[in-house]
Amino acid sequence: EVQLVESGGGLVQPGGSLRLSCGASGLTISRSWMHWVRQAPGEGLMWVSRISSDGRNAVYADSVRGRFAISRDNAENTLSLQMNSLRAEDTAVYYCAIDSGRYFTYWGQGTLVTVSS
Amino acid sequence: QSALTQPPSASGSPGQSVTISCTGTSSDVGGYNYVSWYQQHPGKAPKLMIYEVNKRPSGVPDRFSGSRSGNTASLTVSGLQAEDEADYYCCSYAGNNSPYVFGTGTKVTVL
Numbered sequence: 488e489v490q491l492v493e494s495g496g497g498l499v500q501p502g503g504s505l506r507l508s509c510g511a512s513g514l515t516i517s518r519s520w521m522h523w524v525r526q527a528p529g530e531g532l533m534w535v536s537r538i539s540s541d542g543r544n545a546v547y548a549d550s551v552r553g554r555f556a557i558s559r560d561n562a563e564n565t566l567s568l569q570m571n572s573l574r575a576e577d578t579a580v581y582y583c584a585i586d587s588g589r590y591f592t593y594w595g596q597g598t599l600v601t602v603s604s
Numbered sequence: 605q606s607a608l609t610q611p612p613s614a615s616g617s618p619g620q621s622v623t624i625s626c627t628g629t630s631s632d633v634g635g636y637n638y639v640s641w642y643q644q645h646p647g648k649a650p651k652l653m654i655y656e657v658n659k660r661p662s663g664v665p666d667r668f669s670g671s672r673s674g675n676t677a678s679l680t681v682s683g684l685q686a687e688d689e690a691d692y693y694c695c696s697y698a699g700n701n702s703p704y705v706f707g708t709g710t711k712v713t714v715l
Binding site: 537 | 701705
């Protein structure tokens with residue numbers, strides 16, 4: 488059974504930093520492009536970032552570019568998201584997801600990030 | 605990249621059909637055969653229901669079907685069942701610079 492498990496969420500002050508992780512089991516992610524998608528409380532889904540299978544190519548949504556950095560460790564079967572200069576509007580549940588050809592087949596259960604003073 | 609437009613709500617009685625629209629532009633929905641649909645129950649992660657406009661992953665009932673006309677994609681749920689009550693989101697590939705855009709979401713209620 489494929490499982491993605493996010494961790495690292497929590498409460499952080501505006502301007503602070505947080506690092507999210509996503510661990511995979513039941514499959515080897517090294518061949519898959521991976522994504523972060525977020526959902527603000529009571530709101531819809533928003534794509535955040537994507538990283539290529541070899542980690543060399545990363546793309547970001549305009550709202551997080553320059554503040555967030557996606558990375559991966561294929562040897563450890565993990566995906567990460569370094570979030571800096573956090574703002575109140577970054578408050579959301581963050582999901583990692585696997586790309587199977589420009590769609591998201593597997594999703595984690597999400598980790599909540601709250602940016603508040 | 606603006607969110608794709610979906611109706612906020614849709615409803616139907618058990619056994620009936622409901623269709624949800626997802627309107628974008630020629631730069632996303634109308635430009636690529638990469639429209640997908642996701643079902644999300646409260647407090648749960650999204651689940652893939654349709655990919656590449658009209659393909660169903662294994663395990664998804666054939667009551668769920670997808671289509672597209674121009675810049676508008678649609679998801680139809682036939683033979684509504686109580687467990688179909690959920691939020692539904694469309695998503696489209698939109699090119700290399702900002703690859704994915706989601707719809708605004710539609711809450712489906714089974715009356």
